[in-house]
Amino acid sequence: MLRRSVMLGAAAALGAPALLRATPAAAQAAAAAPAAPGFFRFRLGEFTVTSLHDGSRLVPLQGLVRNAPLEEVQRTLAEGFQPTDQLRITFTGQLVDTGRALVLLDTGNGPQAAGAPIGRMAGAMQAAGIDPARITHVVISHFHPDHINGLTQADGSAAFPNAEVLVPEAEWRFWTDEGAASRAPAPMQPLFANVTARFRPYQGRIRQGGDGTEAAAGISLLAAPGHTPGHAAVQVASGAETMVYIADTTNRPELNARRPDFHFVFDMDPVVAEATRRRLLDRISAERLRVAGFHFPFPGAGNLAKDGNGYRFSVVDWATGV
């Protein structure tokens, strides 16, 4: 049952053609004028977090949410002042400077996407004055291409030559299982091959961890399965402040935090994904923790408040930037 929905989910995610190309509208907007650089810095206790924008793309709405009619999805989007013809998916990673370690949470769509309005994280990093060689740790939430493709440069070499890479052990097990790969439907095969290519230059520097494993002091994995079998969130805690990077537990918050019951086609096991989503969003809103999400609007960090049956995201105030 798990395997079946995993396969269907992955195949559906891979099969959605708009995931593989930029729409003309987005490309046009991106080309129109020099945009503001996509980085932002804020404090979290003694840590400094730099949000790094990887870009955005539009994907078709049809079939995106498995368990709700299109009209209901569109109504929710309209309430959040989002386009109702397509979903604008944004991509933002977070870089945590603890003073002793420089820890990147997810790597974006990578240089393979060059020219598209995605794969911009390396540029954002440069604009923020960050040398990728200084990054000590990369934490990967899960192995979908938009999270791991930035691990490598265009020539396949390591984008972060001095970093240790911490991965969720259950995620590693699934994507490196030759049996799982051989049993996967044809459209899913490239995802397995992509995993191999992205991690290849990090051999000997990959560490697998479970719930609670620390990347560096204050930064630890939180098991958050469903989106993929081993998907993990990351808790970042310094002094009295805690941020939970929920990665893909929740897609765009105007849609998937307002309606945590919406099952996105990208979630391999939607039932487990919903349970994980509710558990994390409940805790974050109840404890008033800072939250970050890979598909949350840039800077991708802020707060969540419970509101009715869902949650409302408030983006971090630019005025608190450092």
Add this chain to the structure above:
Amino acid sequence: MLRRSVMLGAAAALGAPALLRATPAAAQAAAAAPAAPGFFRFRLGEFTVTSLHDGSRLVPLQGLVRNAPLEEVQRTLAEGFQPTDQLRITFTGQLVDTGRALVLLDTGNGPQAAGAPIGRMAGAMQAAGIDPARITHVVISHFHPDHINGLTQADGSAAFPNAEVLVPEAEWRFWTDEGAASRAPAPMQPLFANVTARFRPYQGRIRQGGDGTEAAAGISLLAAPGHTPGHAAVQVASGAETMVYIADTTNRPELNARRPDFHFVFDMDPVVAEATRRRLLDRISAERLRVAGFHFPFPGAGNLAKDGNGYRFSVVDWATGV
């Protein structure tokens, strides 16, 4: 009655000492690391709008809202994930490029504030690649210092040497009325003197307008009195898209849009200000127009939804930037 509350309001606004200095906490945060440049570009029909951040400051909460107990103000702030010990007031002007005219809406705290975490609009403009000499029009919503002080450089000369300045006629009348100035309480006198100094280098290039007067095609004044006697909003319309720059009709939206009934001490006539605020916020939310506010969180533009007795602000999505 109007005159009395005008005088009291202005005196109270001027008298608040934290309006005149940066807090140590804000200064420390600003010095900690190079911040992301405070500009952002987005499309509005055929126009391009550049949001220009002038900075932010913290002001004491005590006495800030005339008609609600402190605890109620703090509860509202907490619901919006804002500090509850002070109000973080942010400052953001908008620059509209119509293709034929380059129109700046309000000018910020100016170079007099140099060193403080405010008065940064000129720097934001430079980061955005905008030459102040290219600006063809400046529209001033009202004559409080944080809106007009950027009109002049540190030496008192015009910051926008080639711009015409459009001002609301009722505002001009009030602040240039020698009778009003002579009758004003002593703490208010500097505001009158400041108006004289800021407009001095623009003699012969100042145009007064009323409700509906255009600065340039598509950009027109909307009478919005109360905050000051002649306070005006600005409507920006291109094609099917309209944005209303409401200036100081509404202070920080987490407080003053959630609670349009809150009377800020900065509003000279709070009853008229509330009526204006409700009228504008009702129209903007009902017609789903884009909104911008001078004290709204950067980029200061977004949308407003009616929610209960108040309104919720959604900041413009960075992914729609150009």
